Amino acid sequence: MALLLHSLFLPPLHLAPPYRRIRRNSQSSGVFEPNPSLQPFSTKSSPKSSRTTNAPGLQRCSFNLIVSCSKEEADHNEQEGLRSNGKCPIKQAIHSLDSENSQFQPIEEDKSTAPFVSALKARAERNAAGFTFPGHNRGMAAPPLLEQLIGKGPFLHDLAEIDNFISPEGAIVDAQKKAAELLFGATETWFLVGGTTCGVEASIMSTCSPEDTLILPRNSHISAISGMVLSGALPKYMIPEYNTSWGIADGIKLHQVVKAIDELHEEGKEPAAVLITSPTYHGICSDLEKIIELCHKQHIPVIIDEAHGAHFKFDCRLPSTALEQGADLVIQSTHKVLCSLSQSSMLHLSGSIVDRERISRCIQTLQSTSPSYLLLASLDATRAQLSKNPYTILDTSIHLAHQLADEVQTLIPNSSVLESADFEGMPKKDPLRVTISTWKVGVTGYDAYKILREEYDIIPELRSQKSLTFVVSLGTWREHIQRVVNGIKDMTAVHGLDNSAQAMINHYECSPFGEITLKLSPREAFFANKRRINVEESLGEICGELICTFPPGIPVLIPGEVITQNALSYFLNARDGGAVICGATDCHLHSIVVCDI
Template identity: 50%
Template sequence: MANTNENRNNFIVSEDIPKITQTISTNSNSNDDDDDDDVPPLIRALKATEERKAFHFHFPGHIRGKAAPTSMTELIGTNPFVHDVTELSDLDNFFCPKGPLLEAKKEAAELFGAKESWFLVGGTSCGVQASIMATCSPGETIILQRNAHVSATAGVIFSGAVPRYIFPQYNCDWDIAAGVTPLQVETAIKDCSFECRKIGAVFVTSPTYNGICTNLTEISKICHSNNTPLIVDEAHGAHFKFHPKMPKTALNQGADIVIQSTHKVLFSLSQSSMLHISNSKMVDRERLHKCLHILQTTSPSWLLLASLDATRHRLSTNPHTLFIESVKFADEAKMLINKIPGISILDPSTFPDFPAIMDPLRITVGVWGLGISGFQANRVLDNDLGIISELVSTKSLTLAFSQGTTSEHVHRLVSGFEELSTMFYARNCEKEKVNYTIDGNAIFDNLEMSLNPREAFFARKTKLKLEECIGEACGESICPYPPGIPVLVPGEVITNSVLGYLKKIISQGGFVIGAADPLLSTIVVCKKS
């Protein structure tokens, strides 16, 4: 089903670019952080602590690099250690900021359009878990799309909530799931009401790892009309506010809590993320703050925090220009790769019953037309051609473009897929398409939950051989990684089709996380009472 103009208006608006009053540089790669008159608050504070030249009798024990391991300083130098400090008086208190961290948080909230923003040093996973704990109490229902990240399962276990899953549209040719529709959310809310189940929150992932976005505008209206907060895992969409071709942000579509991985397409250090709340009254701010306090470390890395502030500063200085080249390179790569024999590009038409809008900086390339799996294609691209993908799946590879992408990247990427086509297309073009799915069905079809995740997590367990597990309640989260989406969560009944899918993942060179036995010769199951 083609997107209507009305659908597109729910997602893309040029007005979504922040109106920043600073002078906008025309050089997107300018080193704007070196201007002493306009230094981000946390960078300024870290510089001040270094300039004091004080005598340090506090953690960490390397004392600003004086005792840093030589093997590390040979790798990264001593500067990172100089600024790896604890909560000094010159800095701030992580959980109760009153100085530069508070200033940095306020400026981040203004930039991203939030009522309040938190800096996270435990990744988006920590923010997802805290959001679920802050909105759902034990026994309450959380409406949750089934292809959510494993951190959402952890949040369900921590909170004691009971999941009511929504199953996204699934394309067997690609072995990829899309998002969820407003109608699915509305139906789930009505079903819970009919069953007298109290709903704590609705949890949606948008965009997915493949860059597929959900119509959050309509979903937020449905949630709010039912007095239910909407949590959005926007880990892969922190950059959406900064180019007119990007989808609308979750905040601008009415979400109440949004968690973003600022380290993915944006520029902060790995493990650093942000959590934003809207002006909605649906969220208990104090409860959310306490949940973050419980889950985050009491020894935060100020390098991670400073990288978040520096990223915010750079975005504020050049909001209109940073991703112009990146989008141009991604568009060029898509056009050229799509012409290669045996290669396909994921686009909105892949999901005819889901009005998909795609992240222009995420490209998913299908390789089943070459008669090979995504894992086989990745071995050639990575090992032989030096091209490293972000995500490898049974039938495709996903590539992430960013401001660091150059014309040389595009040329090398296109040449790599051309070489891949030359190697495999001619010898396999007459063969029947390789089928890496299970009987053409989505792996999430007909899942049954015999225990809720928290009950299963704390239940007595035993290990069974693979062939003995069918029909048992799974006692662990098992998910291919990346993307970190569980194929089995604690409490779900193990089926033959799911086991077959997992075995194919491993046999093709993939791997799983969460399982006590990563080779899956055994699975942990819940003992029957």
């Protein structure tokens, strides 16, 4: 199943050898043993349950997880906020289904092939005379350079005559239904070929009308701003708390949502929806269960941008999913830690608070009428891959992530790894996001990124002034972990700076959202007349463009906001440090576009 999509392509793509399953030593060994009285996906009831879920579909961890390890590892896992039915996952625990107490019955294992992949494969094997799009006609006129790069296989399956993406009735419906009901536990799932960006925009449009108010974190992804431009919604921002030592934002707390709702009530307004990004790019999770409970008591729909948490369903040591915690709309980037092709995502609907027809219309408005069937097939194939081995598929990845974190801290003097304990309340954190300090060894994150990429051929996912973030996924091998450890160790020895340079990094201000004044709504600012001025003259002007550092794509200046010295200093320091500036007409940020009002 894992190679369903790969099997479509002829000739075969070159895949690296599979990674070896890591064997732990006698003091730290892990064995998965089937529960003889309860097989995965069993429809038989279990005598006792330690966890129920409010979402249908795949029930997590219906096996006996028997793991022994050192006390230090146990403390590490508990500190990181990992949980297994309320227990530390490295202690012996029985994960079972409770068909008597759960709202939803356990399901049978999905042993069928991926319906859309099967339909695509069958259609490609027919010797049809095609007079349809695309013009390469199943590779007959494939651009030679691209064919040399990827082979003819993708062209053979780049078709456009299977089902109707806008109003599907066949294989697409079947594939989406399997994802919703048999895997993620949603009422309905839509495949997205415009990424999670498209899903966030559609979710805002489906819950907010012009002049409605959307409560959201100020460090939301740029797609949330685009969604407000499209819908005409007005933002009510929540400012996340920052760990200034790391320069990294915390998740959203319950009290911040309560404050935002109360302030709107004082103005005589009701929020149309609440949007939360959880987990963040660094893997920090918000207190979703309490936030969602609060919002639902007031009939407020909750949208969760879970772009970085599509994998949470598949191991009890990972934080609970947004769907499990009762979210109404959840958007996931299936291509990040999971294995679909880039640009492919899923949007999940749960419950009945959000109008199903409206969200469907919004998705139709934003998606292409000519989708890539390869992207759709990759989503279906990934669903099948996960269904084959849902409870243990991430076991090796989690082990490798802990190994990376432990070896960096053990072998590299003065280094540290971001943990839940670095934030107030110790929020849940994704262990597959390993953020490593660089400032403590006297190297900026931007310099470290450049050094590792150019000199060691190591590519971190995210860099900032003070740290690097590495994502461990299903495709990570033990060799990759060792290369990172050795690379950082060598880099520190060669490029580490003196104490004065280290102090400069330590005092760098990384929180650009301390003061926000909104003069125009995002939509008003988007359509307002503009003019370009020198960046030195922009202080106090109304920003006319959306500007962010990328990654992670979090806007520091948003159209309609007053330009502050704090934001300018952040950008200029980031630019001079080597960050990529996105969204600005002048990517070097010598000038800036402002609203001419």
